[in-house]
Amino acid sequence: MSTAEAQARFERLPSALRVASLSPDFARADSRRDPKLQCVHACLDGGDSEWIHTVHLLPLAGQAGEWGAISPYGYGGPLTPATATAFLDQAWSVWQVWCRQEGVLAEFCRFHPQLSQMARAFGGAVKVNRQTVSVDLTVPDIASGFNSLTRRKIRRTQQAGVQACWSRKAVDWARFSTFYRDAMQDLQATPFYFFPNSYFEALSQLPCAHLLVCERDGRWLSAGVYLLEKGGVLEYHLGASSREGKEIGTPSLLQAQAAAWGQAQGAHSLYLGGGADSSPDNKLLFYKLGFSRRTLPFLVGEAIHDDNRYWAAAGRLGFDHTRPPARLLLD
Incomplete structure (x- = not known):
């Protein structure tokens, strides 16, 4: 059909x-x-x-x-x-x-x-x-479920003057496509992850797709695409950070801001996904577990x-x- x-x-x-x-x-x-x-x-x-x-x-x-x-x-x-x-x-x-x-x-x-x-x-x-990670957004204080390292990184980014904002501007989606590919290049990711501009343009047209950016003095430090279908589950779809952002800790601020926004939208969970592989000590999984110990298979x-x-x-x-x-x- x-x-x-x-x-x-x-x-x-x-x-x-x-x-x-x-x-x-x-x-x-x-x-x-x-x-x-x-x-x-x-x-x-x-x-x-x-x-x-x-x-x-x-x-x-x-x-x-x-x-x-x-x-x-x-x-x-x-x-x-x-x-x-x-x-x-x-x-x-x-x-x-x-x-x-x-x-x-x-x-x-x-x-x-x-x-x-x-x-x-x-x-x-x-x-x-x-295993994957899901943050419970029904609790009154979401940040109480973050571990101490994650909370420290969030405080550091806030003290450094980093701002987080949502955008639906076409120019920002176009900028994200370049920002994301630059981050994949820095990570030496496989060719699969170098999505074309047309992919990000198609995402930007979806009512369920939302772009969140952490920036300072006009420089993007972290950015992510989140999906939300009329409440329910807020999903972390794609994310990228610059070297400066990683040093400051903006990936943690990105997820904290997304969680707060998702709760305000009536979402019951922020789904973060799992690690880059099935290893229980994967670095990406460790980062995500900093926001919640609730795991889903x-x-x-x-x-x-x-x-x-x-x-x-x-x-x-x-x-x-x-x-x-x-x-x-x-x-």
Whole structure:
């Protein structure tokens, strides 16, 4: 179905399921990361319930008309208020029939930790990947949950005259695209993270996307993109800091300001995500745990939709059932 129709169905879901990064509108904008991505929305009506699923399709190398399905950048998976096993099984069966007809051989899914119960609507194999961090915004004093190091960094940035402000200006979104890529260059990030200007332009058009900037004397020190769908969960999507910002401690001020704003907007959680890998001592995870000790499991799912064609594709690359690839063939 079209993005507009899928978004209308998404907006009819119970509020607890309407997490911004799972919306069809976000998935469509996120597909601007890579011209090879095709955004697909599917739905099964079930009388008083429905099953909605959005994926990005990537062409598989070596054979025209064969695809792999992946979640948008961040998270994905089916959304449904249904709990009846019969309906969930039917939805998955119909989805797999469509996939086989369209040449979608396999799928990799990343389930949102704030909605990990949605893994029940995915018919493939599911496992825990890592732990993530979520800040409780329902408590009166959010900062009381920050550790002492984080609180010290916030005080230091405030004493240094750093200001934090939200912006919807197109010029600031354009500036953020350069600021973000410069930070990725400084981190020597993989090419995947060097998103084009068109990606940030697409994000800026989403009502759920918000840009927060920490600056001093006109110099950007930290900035982040947050997603919020009419209350519920405020999500930290992308962030970047300059070397000066890291030295001062502005990444901590960025999250503290976001938490305060999210609470004022009626959000019940600030979802920060996890570390750069599954290691429990990852530096990024350590930074995020400075805001909350509440952790949520990040689940991932794998499914083969067309067994014969999938293993034929794997065979062309030298794999078979006894020597399978380390991960699903999805690109």
